[in-house]
Amino acid sequence: MKYRKISITFYIIVIGMIALPLISLLTSLFEYPLSFTDNPLLVEAIKVSFKSSMIMMVFVIILGTPIAYVSARLSFKGKKLLDIMLDLPLVLPPAVAGLLLLMTLGKESFIGSILLKLGWQIPFSLTAVILAQLFVTLPVYIKTLADGFRQVDPLLEQTAMTLGDSTFQAFIKISLPLAKHSILTGAIMAWARGIAEFGATIMFAGNMPSITQTLPLAIYSAMESDMTAAMNIARFMVIVSLMVLLVLYKLSSKEQGHVKG
């Protein structure tokens, strides 16, 4: 009984820790009035954020889906090590990730210098924003989708093959439709992670308005000069985050993966 009381107290404290900043965002309306339209910083940041995150999502899905399938289905020597490598960006501090990307693709690096000779400078460009987002979000998508593929009974794919499907056809006609909720959940979580990306982006892509300045970077810049703009960008991001959560909840309630028997 005592343990239950302590648990409930902790629960209320944690909910308060999350709710209070949200309440202060609302109460700040008196000091920093709401304005989404009359805010060029916000409009430009939205453009950069959405453009980069949408391109990033195309790559996440194209690259992440087969990797998630391999991770869920195949086992081979050294796979555990590769799985750990895939998870590394999840635990790596974003600033370190940005620095590593800069070291790999920056002007001074081997690859970067070759690309520069070909007339393609990656750091401090929209491509850098996309790459930074891709680096930190790909594991989120792969992990979610791999769990989804694991829920699909491999016997169903085998059965499809005995019924005339090639391995690829069985993947397209059986595994993908049965893992569709995981694909959507993974994609939304990856997109939400990508749009909130700050550390890796500022290190690798910089903070150039209209070019590499995403929403979180715009808040950071506005804090120094225009607190009203910063607060409005923050409010916009809170609304986007709540929408993402709503969609995720809706999806998880619909989830009907075919669980192994």
Place this chain on the structure above:
Amino acid sequence: MLKANFIKKFTDFKLDISLEVAESELLVILGKSGCGKSTLLNCLAGFIRPDVGSFDMAGKCYNQTENNFMLAIHKRHIAYIQQGNTLFPHLSVGENILYSVRKKKRALWADKYEALLDLLDINMLMNRSVETLSGGQKQRVIIARALMMDPGLVLWDEPFTALDHQLREELSNLVLALKKQLKIPMIFVTHDLEEAFKMADSLAVMHEGHILQLDDKSRIFNHPCSERVAQTLGIKNRLYVRCMDERKALFEHTASGHTFEVRNTKEYLNQDYGHEQVLGIRPESITLIPSIKDGTKTNTFSVTLMSKEEKLNYYQLTIKLKGIKDLFIMHLPKDHVEDMVDIGEKMSVYIKAKDMMIFEK
């Protein structure tokens, strides 16, 4: 005619088999879990590549390791009905059944489709979601889906294990009806002795990756070739004997000296005097008789009742024959219950000479 021989080595297991199945024959493979039954089916279906071997059927080559040839799974046209629910949950019953037929060609297959629905009695289920079907209906749809592709061979891997007894009966009758109608070879894997006896034309007993005996079902049930096969076939009473008199087919129990007259020895009998063989007696072959003096009549024995257990249609009795360490199991029909003595008391039993069998250790 299906001819297959495979050798496949795993870390702690080796499959080494050779089998032949005639056109329209149902071969039942019987063996305990882990004996390699499913591995064999996976080799035939193409999921496992054998290290050495070949597999051909009706003049078509499916596997030839010598030439490094292995026909892809989806080109084999082998129906593989496995344990559990393998229906695709995102498709309707009708879409499941027509899965193997390409959409453009479905009109051409309409007659076969209708005939299958009638045969399996599933016409009413077509637009239902597979999640709403009962266990028996699911199995019928799985069978319809497998047969829709016109298979050249049907593999059944303990398909009805998870179902209740009545449903198993019903579905095994359906398989027999299908066999009669389709006239294609079938291989049915089970560990259930009754199911095996009911379904089989021929029977293969498997143990640790090998087929110990492959024969017509009556022959194999009456003449198991070894003690291991006898054990798999439910011959619970086994004792070591030596041939005493070849002409009279008299055998002597090595340790106790009891003699048994056996008229079911056929070619498995090793007539060398002194060669130790195994005498097998089915529990249902031992019958209670009015009390007589031990040994006064052939194959009659005085035994002590050690325990009794009531089953659905009979009593299972454990009896001890003087001088024999191992206990015997016998089945006493319920209408003979008045002949049964109390535990610890003596009674007389008779074993028919033609119901006993001799096989190698």
